Amino acid sequence: MTPLLSVSDLSIGFGEADPVVEGVSFDVMPGQTLALVGESGSGKTITCRAVLRILPRTAQIRSGRITFGSEQSPLVLSELSERRMRDVRGDRISMIFQEPMRSLSPLHKIGNQVSEVLWLHGRISERQAKRTVLEQFERVGFPDPERAYNSYPFELSGGMRQRAMIAMAMVSKPDLLIADEPTTALDVTTQAQVLGLIKDLQQETGMALILVTHDLGVVANMAEQVVVMHKGRVMEAGPAHLILENPAHPYTQQLFNAAPAIPDLETVGLPMPEEDLILEMKSVSKTYVMRSGRGWKADTLIHACRGVDFTLARGKTLAIVGESGSGKTTAARIALGAEPPDPGGEVLFRAAPGAEPITVHKMTREERTAFQRQAQMVFQDPYSSLSPRMRIQDALTEPLEIHGIGTSAERRDLAAEILQRVGLNADMLKRYPHAFSGGQRQRLSIARAMMLDPSLIVCDEPTSALDVSVQDQILTLLEDLQESHTLSYLFISHDLAVVARIADEVAVMRQGLVVEQGPPDTLFYNPQHPYTKALIAAQPEPDINRPINLKLVALGAGSPESWSEAFRFTDSMIPSLVELEPGHKVRCHV
Incomplete structure (x- = not known):
């Protein structure tokens, strides 16, 4: 052949x-x-x-x-x-590129961009092209092909944009x-x-x-x-x-x-200790109002978080898992005081063991300045979070300048020390971010977060776009820093294999709600909620004899109204989070 x-x-x-x-x-x-x-x-x-x-x-x-x-x-x-x-x-020959947001024009509607392939190669009318594109949108899984056709890229989620790229690549039948x-x-x-x-x-x-x-x-x-x-x-x-x-x-x-993997050893994990809590989130909800833009239509309420209760022990890691739009990052922003919770919610932070708690969303200016030294964030995309116009030395020393810490020489020496601590050389201080690989840029983001010697770090998908070997290095670095500095991590991820390695407690979120929570060893071997089961089933394994169970994924990742009656919820009927065994909670009707 x-x-x-x-x-x-x-x-x-x-x-x-x-x-x-x-x-x-x-x-x-x-x-x-x-x-x-x-x-x-x-x-x-x-x-x-x-x-x-x-x-x-x-x-x-x-x-x-x-x-x-x-x-x-x-x-x-x-x-x-x-x-x-x-x-x-x-x-x-067609090609699907890695980042659809960079490959799609932000100025043109999705339908026009996909139709262009047919206009260039097929010489067909606009009406025929639209009909063909809508058929392709239906085949790639758009729930509303007509709406997708008339949407701009920023109006679609990451998964939907990737489906649009697949439709663009497939529409000419390469x-x-x-x-x-x-x-x-x-x-x-x-x-x-x-x-x-x-x-x-x-x-x-x-x-x-x-x-x-x-x-x-x-x-x-x-x-x-x-x-x-x-x-x-x-x-x-x-x-x-x-x-x-x-x-x-x-x-x-x-x-x-x-390659990270959910371990095969079946054990029952212990719930996170609660005697020395660095962070508490009590009944935290966050609602956004989306303006309709039309006088005859009512505004839409978006429930980003609903009744979230988290506790994070000092020196431990709480992982929040879920798909895009589940409320993970919103919960983290509220924990850092970047967003206020809805009335009735409360976020408490204790800077040291036995210290009086500070209410994060009610801090004075002096308290906020002190809190920002204690709580830092590592972002998902290090290239976006590091200024391309600042040398690494300036990016690392900037937080020290803002807080008035040390002389110029002392700041530079600390930056060199922190760089070595995260596995980079001090002679890299004069470089710009573009001169580093993805893994090195993520190390720089961690170094910047470490400059103020914090006690709490929020890690927002810090390994999602990294190669498996680089991901392994970053996780090892986070573990070493946690052990040497007694750091507490609020770790956001959608990868259960990564979470299984680093977390002491896991909370699974869906549509703003925590649907299941517990130690990873318990959660992964005795999952009860259909969405948790879908996340575990969707984890690809390097074993040709264990393919992804797409039926189980589709069942758990589908609409909550399609779940079995014990777990089903709607906007008006939400079951409580029930403790089935010590430390293991599931949102279900008892």
């Missing part, structure tokens, strides 16, 4: 520097899924961009041959003219789809549904798929062939079942060892 795509001895370089991709070869058969696996910087994405000839201007294909098509009419893509390549891109980390920053339940969708569309149309990923669990659920890359070279290649069951190369083994 002739390969649909053949990449032979491909080398790519920038300017006069050494090649960043060297001697890469692989074949993709019709209808087959090939996974390109490796860390950031391994050359996966630039190899795929070379196939479509959309490399950066300073990059050149130095050697190699890329052939696409059947034996009767092969196209040598590496030698094709730019005019003929335009006919291939988006029509015969022979080959390249999916570059299509699920990296998605919730696990959304990720499972998106992977299932790609698989269904692939079976329906018979297209081939190149899946770029660093997640071996995703590989186990999707791929027939695997190519493992590291520093621009192929380390290992072959059938997925052989590589996943018996990886031969040390680098592949290292990827397996770094």
Whole structure:
């Protein structure tokens, strides 16, 4: 059988520097899924961009041959003219990019952007294009295709934007789809549904798929062939079942060892101790009013949090788990005093053991200044939270300047010390954020949070977009800092494998409500709520014999009104959080 795509001895370089991709070869058969696996910087994405000839201007294909098509009419893509390549891109070969918000124009409606593919390649009328796009939107799982067609990208959630990107890539029925980390920053339940969708569309149309990923669990659920890359070279290649069951190369083994997993040991965890609490949240709710914009329509109330009760013991980690829009980050912002709770809610903070509690949302100016030294935050996207115009030294010393701590020399010395503490070199102080990798930028964010020697750190999805090996390093760093500084963490995540490793207590949130709470060892081995079961079922495992159970995911991740009667809730009828066993609470009707 002739390969649909053949990449032979491909080398790519920038300017006069050494090649960043060297001697890469692989074949993709019709209808087959090939996974390109490796860390950031391994050359996966630039190899795929070379196939479509959309490399950066300073990059050149130095050697190699890329052939696409059947034996009767092969196209040598590496030698094709730019005019003929335009006919291939988006029509015969489509690509889903890693970050849909950056790939979609913020100024144009989703429907127009997807229709453009048909206008460029199909020469069909606007009415026919709209009909075809709406059909595609329905197939990719938009609950209201017409509304999605007329929406701008910022009006859709991350999962919905990724579905729009899939629709754009699929609408022309390509022979080959390249999916570059299509699920990296998605919730696990959304990720499972998106992977299932790609698989269904692939079976329906018979297209081939190149899946770029660093997640071996995703590989186990999707791929027939695997190519493992590291520093621009192929380390290992072959059938997925052989590589996943018996990886031969040390680098592949290292990827397996770094991947977080829910441990197999069945134990019963102990609830978090409550004798020395650093943070208490009592009956915290948060309601936003969304203006209708039309005089005859009533405003809409958005219940971001509803009756949240949390306690965090000093030196421990409370993890809040849930999908986008579940209220995790809102709860964290209220805990830090960035948002006030609705009347009736209360947030208490104790700076030291035995100290009188401070009501966070009623602090005086002096109390707030002192509180901000004690409570810091590590954000999800370190590139956005670090100013691109400030050197690292200035970014780290800025909090000290604001609080009037130390001289310039003392601030600089402390910045160098903290950098070394988080695993970076002091000579990096003069660099700008763009000069660092994703894992290094996350270390810089942690270093900035540590500059004021806080006792509480809120970690908002600190590892969601990182490679598994870098993620392992960041989690190890957080554990070491917690042990050496008696830090307390409020850890927000959608990845249960990460939570299983770092948390002392887990709270699962859905639609602003805590639906289940308890120690991780109890929660993962005796989950009671359908949504908790869906989160566990959606966690991809690097085992080809344990695929994701999409039916269980769809059941728990669906509307609360579709759950069994014991767990069902509506806006007007919400069951209480009931303690089923010591420390294990479930929201259900008893």
